[in-house]
Amino acid sequence: MSEHMGDGTASVPGTATDAGSGPAPDxxxxxxxxxxxxxxxxxxxxxxxxxxxxxxxxxGGVGKTTTAAALGVRAAERGRKVVVLTIDPARRLAQSMGxxxxxxxPRRVPxxxxxxxxxxxxxxxxxxxxxxxxxxxxxxxxxxxLENPFYQSLSAGFAGTQEYMAMEKLGQLRTRxxxxxxxxDTPPSRSALDFLxxxxxxxxxxxxxxxxxxxxxxxxxxxxxMKFLNAGMSMMTGTLGKLxxxxxxxxxxxxxxxxxxxxxxxxxxxDATYRLLQAPGTAFLVVAAPERDALREAAxxxxxxxxxxxxxxxxxxNRVHGSRAARLSAERALAVAENLEEGRIVDHAAGQTGxxxxxxxxxxTPVSPTDNGASAAAxxxxxxxxxxxxxxxxxxxxxxxxxxxxxxERRTRDRFTALHPEVAVAEVPALPGDVHDLTGLRxxxxxxxxxxxxxAPATAPPPAGPTPPxxxx
Amino acid sequence: MSRLQVVSGxxxxxxxxxxxxxxxxxxxxxxxxxxxxxxxxxxxxxxxETEPLPYEERKIAVAPGGGEVYALAIDAERALLDYLxxxxxLGGAGRALKKLGAIDFATTVAPGVRDVLLTGKxxxxxxxxxxxxxxxxxxxxxxxxxxxxxxxxxxVNDEVAGLARIGxxxxxxxxxxxxxxxxxxAVHLVTLLEEMPVQETADGIAELRAAELPVGAVIVNMVRPxxxxxxxxxxxxxxxxxxxxxxxxAAGVSGAERLVAPLVEQAAAHAQRVELEREQRDVLAKLxxxxxxxxxxxxxxxxxxxxxxxxxxxxxxxGA
Ligand SMILES: Nc1ncnc2c1ncn2[C@@H]1O[C@H](COP(=O)(O)OP(=O)(O)O)[C@@H](O)[C@H]1O
Ligand SMILES: Nc1ncnc2c1ncn2[C@@H]1O[C@H](COP(=O)(O)OP(=O)(O)O)[C@@H](O)[C@H]1O
Ligand SMILES: [Mg+2]
Ligand SMILES: [Mg+2]
Numbered sequence: 001m002s003e004h005m006g007d008g009t010a011s012v013p014g015t016a017t018d019a020g021s022g023p024a025p026d027x028x029x030x031x032x033x034x035x036x037x038x039x040x041x042x043x044x045x046x047x048x049x050x051x052x053x054x055x056x057x058x059x060g061g062v063g064k065t066t067t068a069a070a071l072g073v074r075a076a077e078r079g080r081k082v083v084v085l086t087i088d089p090a091r092r093l094a095q096s097m098g099x100x101x102x103x104x105x106p107r108r109v110p111x112x113x114x115x116x117x118x119x120x121x122x123x124x125x126x127x128x129x130x131x132x133x134x135x136x137x138x139x140x141x142x143x144x145x146l147e148n149p150f151y152q153s154l155s156a157g158f159a160g161t162q163e164y165m166a167m168e169k170l171g172q173l174r175t176r177x178x179x180x181x182x183x184x185d186t187p188p189s190r191s192a193l194d195f196l197x198x199x200x201x202x203x204x205x206x207x208x209x210x211x212x213x214x215x216x217x218x219x220x221x222x223x224x225x226m227k228f229l230n231a232g233m234s235m236m237t238g239t240l241g242k243l244x245x246x247x248x249x250x251x252x253x254x255x256x257x258x259x260x261x262x263x264x265x266x267x268x269x270x271d272a273t274y275r276l277l278q279a280p281g282t283a284f285l286v287v288a289a290p291e292r293d294a295l296r297e298a299a300x301x302x303x304x305x306x307x308x309x310x311x312x313x314x315x316x317x318n319r320v321h322g323s324r325a326a327r328l329s330a331e332r333a334l335a336v337a338e339n340l341e342e343g344r345i346v347d348h349a350a351g352q353t354g355x356x357x358x359x360x361x362x363x364x365t366p367v368s369p370t371d372n373g374a375s376a377a378a379x380x381x382x383x384x385x386x387x388x389x390x391x392x393x394x395x396x397x398x399x400x401x402x403x404x405x406x407x408x409e410r411r412t413r414d415r416f417t418a419l420h421p422e423v424a425v426a427e428v429p430a431l432p433g434d435v436h437d438l439t440g441l442r443x444x445x446x447x448x449x450x451x452x453x454x455x456a457p458a459t460a461p462p463p464a465g466p467t468p469p470x471x472x473x
Numbered sequence: 474m475s476r477l478q479v480v481s482g483x484x485x486x487x488x489x490x491x492x493x494x495x496x497x498x499x500x501x502x503x504x505x506x507x508x509x510x511x512x513x514x515x516x517x518x519x520x521x522e523t524e525p526l527p528y529e530e531r532k533i534a535v536a537p538g539g540g541e542v543y544a545l546a547i548d549a550e551r552a553l554l555d556y557l558x559x560x561x562x563l564g565g566a567g568r569a570l571k572k573l574g575a576i577d578f579a580t581t582v583a584p585g586v587r588d589v590l591l592t593g594k595x596x597x598x599x600x601x602x603x604x605x606x607x608x609x610x611x612x613x614x615x616x617x618x619x620x621x622x623x624x625x626x627x628x629v630n631d632e633v634a635g636l637a638r639i640g641x642x643x644x645x646x647x648x649x650x651x652x653x654x655x656x657x658x659a660v661h662l663v664t665l666l667e668e669m670p671v672q673e674t675a676d677g678i679a680e681l682r683a684a685e686l687p688v689g690a691v692i693v694n695m696v697r698p699x700x701x702x703x704x705x706x707x708x709x710x711x712x713x714x715x716x717x718x719x720x721x722x723a724a725g726v727s728g729a730e731r732l733v734a735p736l737v738e739q740a741a742a743h744a745q746r747v748e749l750e751r752e753q754r755d756v757l758a759k760l761x762x763x764x765x766x767x768x769x770x771x772x773x774x775x776x777x778x779x780x781x782x783x784x785x786x787x788x789x790x791x792g793a
Contacts, residue, residue: 060484061669090669150582157622159581190484190514205581210574235566236575239557244583245636252582292773324735328726336724384720391713392720394701395736398743401700404771432742433749434668 037417040285040314040426042449046075046181050281053174054313055184057192058287059297063318063428065089066435066444067287068185069097069120073438074445076109076118080180083119085169087162087185092436094122104128106173111438119179125165129155132168137258145258150251162187163198164266167273174276192286192301196274196308203270211256214249283313286423288416290320290409295416302420314424316448317413321405321430328396330403337396340389475659476608477599477652478689478792479615481623481677482663483670487694489516490774490782491663491767492616495792497783500540504611507598508533508544511591512618517544522776530598537784543610545598549580552590560641585632586642592629593645596652612792620662620677627653627660628684659689659792664757666693666750671757678760690791691762693754695769701743765789 045051056068065086072084083106086099094100097109099120104127106119133151134142145151155161166187173182186195205211214237241249259266276282284305288298298315305312384392417425428447435444478499480492489510496508507530510517515525521533526546534542553576554567563570570576580587601609618626625632630650633642652658662677664670674691681688714733721729757764767785770778787793 091672092668188484205577208574208578210578213573214578236570236573239561239563239570240575240579242561242640243557243579243636243642244586245638245640248583248636323739325732325739327728328732332726336721336726340720340724384723385716388713388716388720392717392724395717395740398700398739399736401698402739408771432745436668 037421038314038424040316040424042071042074042426042445043078045283045313046071046080047078049180051181051283052281053170053182053184053276053279053283055186055195055277055282055284056287056316057186057195057284057301059192059294060188060190062287062289062294063316064188064287065093065185066441067285067316067318067428067448068183069093070435070441070444070448071285072118072120072183073109073112073441074449075181075183076112076116077114077442077445079114079116081117081119081178082181082183083121083173083179084183085121085123085166085173085185087123087166087187089122089185090434090436092434096437104131104169109438123162123166123169125157125162126155128165128169129161133259141258145255148251148255148258150248150255154255158202160194160198160202163189163195164202164270166195167199167270167276171273171276192297193304196277196304199270200267200274203267206256206259207267211252214253214256278308278310283311285313285316287316287318290317290413292412295412299416299419302423312423314426315416315420317425317427319430320413320427321402321409323399323402323406325399326403326406328399328403330400330407333396333400333403337393337400340384340393340396343383343386343389474793475657475687475689476611477595477613477615477658479617479623479627479658479660480663480692481617481620481660482692482694483621483665483673484619486663486665486670487767487774488619488663489520489616490779491661491692491694491786492614493517493520494767494779494782494786495661496542496544496612496614497534497536497780498786499612499614499792500534500536500538500542501787501793502538502540504540505609506536506540506542506612506614507610508542508614508616509595509598510544510546510616511595512616513546513548515546516616517546520774520776520779537780537787545594547591547594549587549590550576552594553580553586556590556641556645583633583636585629585636585646588626589629589633589642589646589649592627592649592653596649599652599657617660620673623660623677624680624684624686627681627686629653631684654685654687656687658687660686661689661692661792663692663694665695666753668749668753671753675756675760678762688762691757691760691764692791693757693764693766696766697746697769699747701740765791 045054054068054071056064056071058064065088068084068086069089072082076082085106086094089097089099091100097120098107099109099122104121104124106121109118109120112118130146133145136142137145163186166184170182170184173179186192189195189198237249277284286298286301286305288294302312302315413425417423426448428444431440431443433440435441478495480488480495482488482491492510493508496506500506508517510526517533518525521544523533526533526544528546528548528551530543530545532541533544536542550571554571557563557567557570567576580590595613595615598610599608599613603609617623628650629646633646636642660681662674664674678688678691714737717736718729718733721732726732754764765786767782770781772778774782
């Protein structure tokens, strides 16, 4: 069922060619082919004592949790005392960081090198909510709220509860002031904006007009058109009662009344945490994959941060594909692969060195096996053994696929940078495996901070420059 | 051959895309399918490049072979108003309730009410018949909430247990459960060959089974082409570099000495990925659910790509 992406005949604009033209990642460009786009300088951001909160936002699945954890590791190993608030780490990552038990408090992560410290935790939204209740009410009252069925469904996962509680926890960590730096992961909502909007939405809903009416119909009705409102209210509570059950409505009323006197409203609370995000010392990183949807989300988020006067540090473009062989274009690689597979290639190398260079045997003028058989002039010629031809063709097809991915990602990225030329960007390559331990996080952190293009492995020597165009001597 | 096919999966794995492709695939010659969305995101309209869908069934595509695909974006508030109208003949008071926020309140605040309304509407479409007594839709395909919420979403009876024990919501929940737990329904989970979505799929299947909801298939989406088979990868790792350089040079590629290292490196990375994907396939195989694979579309899932996925699903016989 596997099908090749594209059929090799499609042209890939912007792809580097054999002649080494175009912004190929293996040209040693300091900025991974990003040209004039400002580079996101991660280390200065992490090292700056004024940076107190880094928030990693983005659409679902792009690598927010991984980026947050990697930044935490890097900042700690550069000497800071860091806490990472993760929301939904992959199981193996949580295990390797020792935060897989949900106790809703930061744990020190073992294995960090240097003088810094890394603490990490995984958010438990229900526990966080329970703790707010416990912190604001006497034990009897707290118990009543915790046992309220409406509270239970609210805290177990209402739309927006996770975002609300993530903000709460961030507020708590900041208030404790035990860390130099807090790195926050954000919930896996589809839209990055949910992190900013969901708490307020939930807050407004819980503080909303209708709930207020439900809790204190007489009080509100007294002010305006009492008769009408009372009639309206009883019709409404009657209808809702039939629909939802009178008991349920009473649960909601009891809950809202109790919470209201406890801390003066959800909306107020949500607003207070929101302001923390506007405070100096907070920096946002937008994480995106080089895909259309993810970058569209990123663009919305960038605009929104500007509107809210929230400081954007930059864009982390995660899981970017690169190639150190980018000067070999996809079309060329496919053409050569085809020739190799059709057995049209003859090994001239042994007998014909220095005859106009290797370019002489171009794929366009293949030497067929019959020619070879008839050729007495080159007795040392031998056909490339079929197994080697197949293998080489496989490598070339793989390369062509990668180059097509690379070109597509680059087009997508360029569309974003054209619209937002002011946004600093750091590219992180797609690692072949998952990222699930400190070693992996370190590798991501190093790539975040280093200007090396995504094609190169973290440990490789600087790649060779492009070959001069053949015949351009 | 379930008449209601529910498509869930981890966010971003391609639920909307696969649901739409499935609706196209099932709309064979002379058939009609309904594609419904329940999360108010207008994902279907975006995919089919049309205006936002109203709360009204309308034809959005003709499938390969001539079948028809209709679409509906279910709106919980509108569905609730419809019910209230039907059961309590509210008239204009319904609008007043909406204006005061009571409808929003009821569909937001009470666990399960929204879900009952959404699943209820889908089940109603499943059972609807025309004048001749034939089903109006041969299949209804639902672009459902993600794996993490799907069991709660479908298990509406449990969810509304804390609410009024009589009245329309409860009756509705029971009618919905009868359809959802029957062989008329199949819940498919979309995944990628990556650790997190596969894990979520395994957890989701366990939850669905525990709730006695019928699990259909696992649909592995965005499967990358197997360019280099595993043997070739092994060969690339062994020291064949000189052979490769010679072959490249013979084929007219300049600077082969410098290309060979990155090419072999790419092969090694590919081999690692192939191995990881194999591990994930093994995990999926142990789930005892049929799994089907859909290719990664190079240019993303645009309309042309969608039809390609639909043809593939039809060829594989998914859901049929
Ligand atoms: N640069 C990368 N290369 C390879 N895999 C990555 C990379 N970044 C993230 N991943 C993997 O992608 C998956 C999703 O990442 P995660 O950080 O959990 O995303 P999010 O928090 O945005 O949902 C994880 O399995 C993670 O290991
Ligand atoms: N087989 C595929 N090949 C390439 N891209 C795909 C494929 N399936 C889905 N996509 C893309 O992946 C993204 C997420 O798909 P979508 O159907 O919206 O997922 P979900 O509904 O699960 O969030 C979209 O940009 C879509 O175009
Ligand atoms: Mg995450
Ligand atoms: Mg969707």
